[in-house]
Amino acid sequence: MSHNTIGQAVVIGAGIAGLQAAQVLRDKFEQVTIIERDTLPSEPIPRPGVPQGRQANALLAKGLAVIEELCPGFTTRLADAGARTLDMCRDLRMRLDAGLAPVTQPGPLFQLSSRPLLETTLRSLVTEAANVEVADGQTVTGLSTDSTPLRVTGVRLRSGDRLTADLVVDASGRTSHLRNWLTEQGMPRVRETTISAGTACTTRFYQAPETPTRRMGFVAAQQVPHRPVGAYILPIEHHRVVVSLYSAKGHDPPTDDGFEQAARGLHELCADILEPLHPLTHPVRYGHCANRMTHYDQAPWWPDGLIALGDAVCTLNPVYAQGITTAALQARILRNILAGDLGRHWTRRFQHLARRELAWPWLLATAADQEWINQAHPGSNRRRGLPDRLANWYIARWRDHVPTSPYLYREFARMMHMLDGPASLVRPVLVIRILRRPPLVVMD
Numbered sequence: 001m002s003h004n005t006i007g008q009a010v011v012i013g014a015g016i017a018g019l020q021a022a023q024v025l026r027d028k029f030e031q032v033t034i035i036e037r038d039t040l041p042s043e044p045i046p047r048p049g050v051p052q053g054r055q056a057n058a059l060l061a062k063g064l065a066v067i068e069e070l071c072p073g074f075t076t077r078l079a080d081a082g083a084r085t086l087d088m089c090r091d092l093r094m095r096l097d098a099g100l101a102p103v104t105q106p107g108p109l110f111q112l113s114s115r116p117l118l119e120t121t122l123r124s125l126v127t128e129a130a131n132v133e134v135a136d137g138q139t140v141t142g143l144s145t146d147s148t149p150l151r152v153t154g155v156r157l158r159s160g161d162r163l164t165a166d167l168v169v170d171a172s173g174r175t176s177h178l179r180n181w182l183t184e185q186g187m188p189r190v191r192e193t194t195i196s197a198g199t200a201c202t203t204r205f206y207q208a209p210e211t212p213t214r215r216m217g218f219v220a221a222q223q224v225p226h227r228p229v230g231a232y233i234l235p236i237e238h239h240r241v242v243v244s245l246y247s248a249k250g251h252d253p254p255t256d257d258g259f260e261q262a263a264r265g266l267h268e269l270c271a272d273i274l275e276p277l278h279p280l281t282h283p284v285r286y287g288h289c290a291n292r293m294t295h296y297d298q299a300p301w302w303p304d305g306l307i308a309l310g311d312a313v314c315t316l317n318p319v320y321a322q323g324i325t326t327a328a329l330q331a332r333i334l335r336n337i338l339a340g341d342l343g344r345h346w347t348r349r350f351q352h353l354a355r356r357e358l359a360w361p362w363l364l365a366t367a368a369d370q371e372w373i374n375q376a377h378p379g380s381n382r383r384r385g386l387p388d389r390l391a392n393w394y395i396a397r398w399r400d401h402v403p404t405s406p407y408l409y410r411e412f413a414r415m416m417h418m419l420d421g422p423a424s425l426v427r428p429v430l431v432i433r434i435l436r437r438p439p440l441v442v443m444d
């Protein structure tokens, strides 16, 4: 802990964003208290506050690298707990519109586990610090404030108690009430943008035989308009396999035994992987997959003593698997700010920097979803901006090269894993290859 520590930080939510925030706050604050409404299980099992625990939660290579940077030792712990380490381009097969991606290496290395294992591993690491504690089974119902200029001084709990804090971090995820709480404090309602393609995901967990199977995993991309169902079939801990089907509006797979038929029917490789597996759970559907940005960075004023990060600020359609990684990137911004001279209004600066970090993932997720919306409502095409249309066009062209170019596939996989940002995606060597006419590929 540094010499000039501040007093108490309160983090709302012990999800992935809250845990990472706590990890970086512990060096600056004497005490960090995470308030979590769920009673947290000691075993890695799904819990009510995190319904995505029953769905596939892939940790992208970039997210893994940033979490490791913030929480040294995390990668080893997760692997020791059973997570699978995979090379994206060697161990997973990917089906795109133009055909199957080639088997090549090295691709991005990443770790696959269930969401509950990921979370309990991170929680055990973060809460080892003497000044970090989790108060579970407690729900935050509002903010305590000082009047002019407005400063957040703590939180109110459902129990009626109040907790004072020098900093409150809202990491309460998709169900965050922060917008309402700020309105109660007199702030005009903060603007929100929602882009929903009506995507749902339906997931079932399976047990694989202990002897390794030939195929490890499979990814089938959705593509507008003729491939409304995509799939992630991913090996996770304890020889389990998670099968998630992502569906555009009106194309949801059944949540009974018809689910397996739908999965097998996607490609012969899906049927091949599923053949030796035994179902462990019933298929579960999750339908709230909209992209939503709350523009806290544009609020007319921002109270001292408060920041918000993770899904509480921006939720992304989970089909792109970016949420955990963007939470990690925001926690890293927080660490960097805390490491310097805080100065006045640093919490407002944080919201601006976080918004800037979110620009690229937001564009990637919403540009593709806008295609689905346009398909359903052709008139909405006019609302698309040039960056969206360019991004879609460029990525579609790139995808068409993937089946015939191991190089372009590896680069594509780096983009998917958020290892490369916008600047490196327009490198001349890449652009020239992508802009060439893609060869014709026999559709599989």
Ligand SMILES: Cc1cc2nc3c(=O)[nH]c(=O)nc-3n(C[C@H](O)[C@H](O)[C@H](O)COP(=O)(O)OP(=O)(O)OC[C@H]3O[C@@H](n4cnc5c(N)ncnc54)[C@H](O)[C@@H]3O)c2cc1C
Pocket (backbone or CB within 6 Å): 012, 013, 014, 015, 016, 017, 018, 035, 036, 037, 038, 048, 049, 050, 051, 052, 055, 056, 057, 058, 059, 060, 138, 139, 140, 141, 171, 172, 173, 174, 175, 176, 201, 286, 288, 309, 310, 311, 312, 318, 320, 321, 322, 323, 324, 325, 327
């Ligand atoms: C179906 C689905 C699949 C996903 N798949 C992926 C994936 O493959 N890869 C990926 O990177 N991301 C994925 N995501 C997104 C990812 O789960 C989140 O972006 C990530 O977990 C960061 O979330 P968070 O910590 O902000 O919120 P959460 O993980 O949702 O945690 C919020 C926490 O706050 C608690 N809480 C809420 N309100 C209160 C309150 N008032 N008081 C106290 N506690 C409160 C909740 O109980 C919860 O524990 C997926 C999301 C969904 C919905």
